[in-house]
Amino acid sequence: MSKVIIKLENDISTDDIYPGRFMATVLPTETPQFAFFDRTEFNAQLKAKAFPAGSIIVGGENFGCGSSREQACSTLKGHEVAVVAKSISRIFLQNSINLGLQVVICPSLEANEGDDLEFTADQVLNKTTGKSFDQVKLPAARKGIMDAGGLIPYTRARLMAKA
Numbered sequence: 460m461s462k463v464i465i466k467l468e469n470d471i472s473t474d475d476i477y478p479g480r481f482m483a484t485v486l487p488t489e490t491p492q493f494a495f496f497d498r499t500e501f502n503a504q505l506k507a508k509a510f511p512a513g514s515i516i517v518g519g520e521n522f523g524c525g526s527s528r529e530q531a532c533s534t535l536k537g538h539e540v541a542v543v544a545k546s547i548s549r550i551f552l553q554n555s556i557n558l559g560l561q562v563v564i565c566p567s568l569e570a571n572e573g574d575d576l577e578f579t580a581d582q583v584l585n586k587t588t589g590k591s592f593d594q595v596k597l598p599a600a601r602k603g604i605m606d607a608g609g610l611i612p613y614t615r616a617r618l619m620a621k622a
Contacts, residue, residue: 460575460576460577460586461513461514461515461541461575461576461577462510462511462514462515462573462574462575462576463514463515463516463517463570463571463572463573463574463575463576464504464510464514464515464516464540464572465501465516465517465572466517466570466571466572467516467517467518467519467522468519469518469519469520469521469545470519470520470521470524471518471519471521471522471523471524472523472524472525472526473523473524473525473526473527473528473530473531473551474525474526474528475495475497475498476494476495476523476531476534476535477490477493477494477496477528477530477531477534478493478496478497479526479528481493481496481530482528482530484530485530487533487536487537487558488537490530490533490534490537491505491506491533491534491537491538492506493534494534494535494537494538505538510538510540512539512540513539513540513541514538514539514540514541515540515541515542515543515570515576516535516540516541516542516543517543517544517568517570517571517572518542518543518544518545518547519544519545520544520545520546521546521547521548522542522544522545522546522547522548522551523542523544523547523548523550523551523552523554523555524548524551525548526550527550527554529554529557529558531551531554532551532554532555532557532558532560533558533560535560536558536559536560540561541560541561541562541563542555542560542561542562542563543562543563543564543565543568543570543576543583544562544563544564544565544568545564545565545566545567545568546564546566547562547564552564555605556597556601556604556605556609556610557604557609557610558609558610559604559605559606559607559608559609559610559612560605561605562605563578563583563594564594564595564597565583565592565593565594565595566592566593566595567592567593568583568592569585569588569590569592570583570585570587570588571587573587574586574587574588575587578594580596581593581594581596582594
């Protein structure tokens, strides 16, 4: 079970997640400091490590829209958070899978900051409200890549298994 640390509105852009003015910093070890930089209170909490690994960011429709900037995913992965949103932009979703950022698409999700959520194979359970919501299942290959920690760890494991 994990706690919702922030509930965001629809159309959260990659520029909101990782502002373009920091694009000179692209190393995954350095990007986390700029996560939601312009949401100063939330950014300060992330930098202070105020949230445990596995905490959840809830988004509305079209989470991660705007650009193909993969730093928007690496900055969140660096904080070891998960994203649950009603829908996720196509490029953000693929970047998340490739980098191993845990994302869940849940079109009917009802959750607020502070709620405790639990994931099953096909549902998101809001333990605070007692409601459950169907999630969109990713194809097995995409889920396998995400669960392995991203495309590189997934490929490495597959190659080592054949050796």
